[in-house]
Amino acid sequence: MRALLVVAHGSRREASNDEVRALSEAVAARDTGLYDKVSCAFLELAEPSIPAGLEALIGAGMRDITVVPYFLSAGRHVAEDIPAEVAKVTAPENVRIRIAPYVGRSGSMADLLLEQGRTTA
Amino acid sequence: MRALLVVAHGSRREASNDEVRALSEAVAARDTGLYDKVSCAFLELAEPSIPAGLEALIGAGMRDITVVPYFLSAGRHVAEDIPAEVAKVTAPENVRIRIAPYVGRSGSMADLLLEQGRTTA
Numbered sequence: 001m002r003a004l005l006v007v008a009h010g011s012r013r014e015a016s017n018d019e020v021r022a023l024s025e026a027v028a029a030r031d032t033g034l035y036d037k038v039s040c041a042f043l044e045l046a047e048p049s050i051p052a053g054l055e056a057l058i059g060a061g062m063r064d065i066t067v068v069p070y071f072l073s074a075g076r077h078v079a080e081d082i083p084a085e086v087a088k089v090t091a092p093e094n095v096r097i098r099i100a101p102y103v104g105r106s107g108s109m110a111d112l113l114l115e116q117g118r119t120t121a
Numbered sequence: 122m123r124a125l126l127v128v129a130h131g132s133r134r135e136a137s138n139d140e141v142r143a144l145s146e147a148v149a150a151r152d153t154g155l156y157d158k159v160s161c162a163f164l165e166l167a168e169p170s171i172p173a174g175l176e177a178l179i180g181a182g183m184r185d186i187t188v189v190p191y192f193l194s195a196g197r198h199v200a201e202d203i204p205a206e207v208a209k210v211t212a213p214e215n216v217r218i219r220i221a222p223y224v225g226r227s228g229s230m231a232d233l234l235l236e237q238g239r240t241t242a
């Protein structure tokens with residue numbers, strides 16, 4: 001059972017957190033067969049926390065969990081804080097948790113920007 | 122003559138600003154025929170500023186400029202600060218400046234996240 005956990009910074013502006021929730025639902029709706037569950041968690045300012053998000057996935061039977069940092073640059077949050085939050089979870093031996101590169105590092109970001117440039121009014 | 126201006130927040134961490142510069146170079150290298158010039162600018166903490174970035178493009182003969190906010194959520198920066206910075210530029214009558222939706226709003230972001238989840242070690 002495989003899961004994807006989209007991890008965002010979290011905002012005091014609840015609409016921003018809801019954007020992340022909607023995005024993780026959009027990922028789940030892709031129905032690629034890659035993941036049995038897709039959810040999201042927040043580094044700070046919003047719920048669930050990263051440990052709570054991971055524990056919910058483990059509790060739901062997920063055994064291979066990939067954390068994707070929804071961040072544009074490789075600052076302290078990506079380099080240190082997210083790994084530290086992930087490390088707070090004592091996963092059973094049969095559970096594997098991996099952290100993917102942050103989205104800003106994606107080779108497809110340049111294409112997404114080009115596409116976005118064409119969506120002006 | 123058309124141009125794309127990638128606008129990021131800007132960081133005290135120069136490596137993050139360099140990531141944005143490299144990304145705008147990657148966009149330019151796509152050679153789609155859509156833009157004659159692709160460059161980047163920063164809302165704060167890094168150079169060039171948004172007005173300086175726009176003025177450089179206008180000075181280089183660009184007449185149709187699309188600003189793409191390299192932001193993940195629609196906070197104050199996207200809703201107010203970027204339009205305010207763009208409005209500081211008094212463009213000649215024959216120059217059109219448009220602001221595209223921020224990248225977090227892209228319908229392709231869900232696919233990018235899925236792809237990113239597959240790039241773990």
